[in-house]
Amino acid sequence: MNASPTNASPTHIAIELNGTQHTVPAGITVVAALSLWANGVTRVSVLGEPRAAFCGMGICQECRVTVNGQRRLACQTVCLPGMVVHTTTPTKPGHSA
Ligand code: FES
Numbered sequence: 001m002n003a004s005p006t007n008a009s010p011t012h013i014a015i016e017l018n019g020t021q022h023t024v025p026a027g028i029t030v031v032a033a034l035s036l037w038a039n040g041v042t043r044v045s046v047l048g049e050p051r052a053a054f055c056g057m058g059i060c061q062e063c064r065v066t067v068n069g070q071r072r073l074a075c076q077t078v079c080l081p082g083m084v085v086h087t088t089t090p091t092k093p094g095h096s097a
Contacts, residue, residue: 013081024079031056031063031074034087042074043088064088 012023017037024033031053034040040052042063053063056075063074066086074085 010081013079015079015081015083015085017085018087026079028079029075030065030067030072030077030079030083030085033079033085034065034074038087041087 010026013026014021014023015033016022017033020037022033022037024036031040031042034042034052039050041050042053042065043051045051051062053075054060055062058073058076061073064071065074066072066088067074067077068084
């Protein structure tokens, strides 16, 4: 029996990364999407250095981003259609998110 096209899962979905719409493969994590569209950078350190995922399993916290207004670990979050993702930057010298 052939699957109906209406039951097919999408192969790609649209998400927003730092204010720009992007199409990403369905089922990938936010950190994978950031690797595709934002050089993998998730945040900026207190010294202004770009940070990216390190452990990939929820331990190091280097991949923390904001997803739909909530702090999330990008390596532990699967992209969903319409998701809004923001990487973080310091709001003032000496502070990072
Ligand atoms: S990469 Fe270490 S917690 Fe996500």
